[in-house]
Amino acid sequence: MDAATTADRLKEAEVKLSTTLGKAWKKQFQKRDGLFIPWHSLASLRDCLHKGNHPSHAESFVICAPEHLGEPERHNFTMKVGGSLGVHPSTPSSWIEKANVAVCVPSPMAADAWLTQSLFNSGISRDELARSGGQNPARRLTAIMEMVPFEDRVLVLSTDALALHRPSLPDDLAGAELPSEVLLVFDPQHASLTKAHQEASSVWEALEHNPSVSSPRALFLPPLVSRSLFPDGNLRHLLGSGARLDELFSASVLEMPTAPSSNEETKPGAWRISEDGLRTEQCVQSARNDEAPTLRWEERIPLGGRITKLLTRRRPTTRELKTGRMDAPANGKVFINVEVSWEYRGSPEETCQVTGPKEILHYQPVDWIRHGAQIPTELLMHPNWPPRHQHAEGFLQAVKVHRRDERRESMVWQQMGWVPTAHGLPAFIAGEQVIPAHEDVTVEIKTPSPETSLLYGFGEISELNWKDAADVEQVRKDFRTILDTYVRSEAWSDPAAAAVILAGALRPCLPLRPKTSIYVWGPKGRGKTFSAETAMYFWASDKSAWIGKPPGSAGDTLAYTEKVLSSVPIWVIDDLAPSTSRDAAQNKSAHLEDTIRNVFNNAAKGRSDRDAQAQERNFPIAQLIITGENQLTTPSARERTIPVHIGTGSLHPDHKRTAAITELAASDGTQARFTSHVISYIRHLASTEGL
Secondary structure, three states, rough: OOOOOHHHHHHHHHOOOOHHHHHHHHHHHHHHHHHHEEEEEEHHHHHHHHHOOOOOOOEEEEEEEEEEOOOOOEEEEEEOOOOOOOOOOOOOOOHOOOEEEEEEOHHHHHHHHHHHHHHHHHOOOHHHHHHOOOOHHHHHHHHHHOOOOOOHEEEEOOOOOOOOHHHHHHHHHHHHOOOEEEEEEEOOOHOOOHHHHHHHHHHHHHHHHOOOOOOOEEEEEEOOOOOOOOOOHHHHHHHOOOOOHHHHOOEEEEEOHHHHHOOOOOOOOOEOOOOOOOOOEEEEOOOOOEEEEEOEEEEEEOOOOEEEEEEEEEEEOOOHHHHHHHHHHOOOEEEEEEEEOOOOEEEOEEEEEEEHHHHHHHHHHOOOOOHHOOHHHHHHHOOOOOOHHHHHHOOOOOOOOOOOOOOEEEEEEEEEEEEOEEEEEEEEEEEEEEEEOOOOEEOOOOOHHHHOOOOOOOOOOOOOOOOHHHHHHHHHHHHHHHHHHHHHHEEEEEHHHHHHHHHHHHHHHHOOOOEEEEEEOOOOOOOOOHHHHHHHHHHOOOOOOOOOOOEEEEOOHHHHHHHHHOOOEEEEEEEEEOOOHHHHHHHHHHHHHHHHHHHHHHHOOOOOOOOOOEEOOOOOOEEEEEOOOOOOHHHHHHOOOEEOOOOOOEEEEHHHHHHHHHHHHHHHHHHHHHHHHHHHHHHHHHHHHHO
């Protein structure tokens, strides 16, 4: 049909131009061409063939306007029909009475495309279908279809776009004589729109009640099938591209999918992320006076997204540290991961993760960076990022509900050491290692740096059975080795120095916060740094983790040091040396003395953010070891430390005695392994003695 033939075609279909339908279609085809398709219902064709006749005239006509400039395909019956199931008029009676499988598609045009493709798949060539040889084309097609073997026969039925809205379709499906296997092909909206899903479900239920059908199947385009197989959800385009019908059958399902989430509104103006996750769509209503109002989804933004994870970062509460059991709910900072996906001008699909505090969801994407979001460069380079104004609000609305049931919630601790668990027996975290190893707890620390944080650990953790004599003997062996190397070897001439270093190294194992700092002082080059370093060997994830590199420095800022001491089990501030600047020396000493007092008093500075909101305070949990050249002079600081003097002769003159300590860590990792023994034993006591 076109502008020149519309009047004649409508007259042939007995549609008067003065009627509402006639005026609407005449106006429609002033703009674009369409199709005028004869319609034969399955019931009327079966009756006609039973009488030995061929249909001489159409029961009705379907006027079809193919999709054009983004508008969906539309079709209307011109007359009242005797059934909602249509069939091609050339279909032989043998196909109607005995076909291998039946397929019901939601468009007469799609039905013709499916029938054509099924004939191709059965071995009929394109030339055979195109050649008439002077014979009536309809009768020739009947003869060709009679040649198809039974196993390749597909009875193709069709409905119109509005058939699911009519009560006659379920009745027709329930009462029709159909093959044992029937495939219902649904539009995408029948899986994604709540009302359409309900209508499709009633059709499916009717098919299940048909006594002649033993294997009903459903095919949805494209939500429940591979996107590579169904690139655009248009069945006619798909079949026209030569898709194999066995691929379509393999993509079908044996039961209706779960109803779409009620979170997704289907009223005009609602927003959603498309089923492939690559675009944001808005629900619009077609309001034409020639057909019932329908809803469809139109693309608005060539970007899709969803919230994949909610991550709570927090510290154990005082109560949790006392009981070992995790309280719920507990305060913490919640961060989100927003997965954004897109295709750009035919390029492969791209996906990136936007991370930030949960508060960014209160703002449009253009303001996310200002409120702490981390946005990858590839997304910032996308020409449609960020969505703005009304589109931004719609994007955010759709992202919040898209695939919400797949969203994961997890929690990470912002400090190492003892942390509570759900069952009440606490676990111990150091770097990426956990005791016991099977506990599903993780730590995420930004200060110190991730590189430094990963140096913390226990080396090779062995699962101990404290009732097994061999395991207990291994612990005794490691303990004797450490005592021999640190104390009995006289690596330090003063055994008290060795005892303090050893006790300070293992102090974080106890489930009580360390209060007293260790201050190692003495002249330059006499072994202060080495002494402090040997304590860090007990917390090494790798055998050489802390060798020659104490973690902190006297030059670190007070804020940095405060943050670190609230995050790790043990920390060394190295090299408090005199400065040529009197003011600088006084400031550095004052900072360290403040740190010593804060550790003892469990104090932390209060700070506010740029919005004048109070920030979380960083209370100390670490065993602090400081090295310096001079004694502390301020009484309030000196009285809160255990001093260890390392001067001339404090280390054994035989270098092999001190080197053996480093060699023990580098070759066997005994110190870190023994730390895991101590922590394991404390957990064993807690589980058996109720400590």
